[in-house]
Amino acid sequence: MEERTPEELEREAITEIDAMLKTDPGMLKSMLADKGRWLCLCDMGWEAVKKEIKECKDLAAALSVIALETGMEPVTEEEAEDMFIPNLTINEFYHLAQCYFSSLCSTLDYDDDWGGLLEKAEQELQGAASSAA
Numbered sequence: 001m002e003e004r005t006p007e008e009l010e011r012e013a014i015t016e017i018d019a020m021l022k023t024d025p026g027m028l029k030s031m032l033a034d035k036g037r038w039l040c041l042c043d044m045g046w047e048a049v050k051k052e053i054k055e056c057k058d059l060a061a062a063l064s065v066i067a068l069e070t071g072m073e074p075v076t077e078e079e080a081e082d083m084f085i086p087n088l089t090i091n092e093f094y095h096l097a098q099c100y101f102s103s104l105c106s107t108l109d110y111d112d113d114w115g116g117l118l119e120k121a122e123q124e125l126q127g128a129a130s131s132a133a
Helices: 006-022 025-033 035-048 056-069 077-083 090-132
Strands: none
Touching (some): 025 035, 025 090, 035 056, 056 077, 056 090
């Protein structure tokens, strides 16, 4: 893997955060809650890699099928590297995908909570500023 500069890593992190903020957590939650749809999406991901996950790129491709269905950015090989287990079975893939997308859902909820708090604080500051004027 090639060495990246701190600037490149920072740009990549900002791009990933921007992509996450554009993702609708409601869509992701409903996908996870609808077990039939979830299994179909996992099957689509599994089939996309011809029922074999031997390398990180296979895992990234399989998870990307699911991600793209929810309007998310594709999963990168770097992201898949952290989760990769050679020769995953279909049941292990379902579980790994469930954990991955559930954690994203939690992260997006957390971001929404912070966004709401920041908006409320901004309104309070504006109210205080107009009261002082």
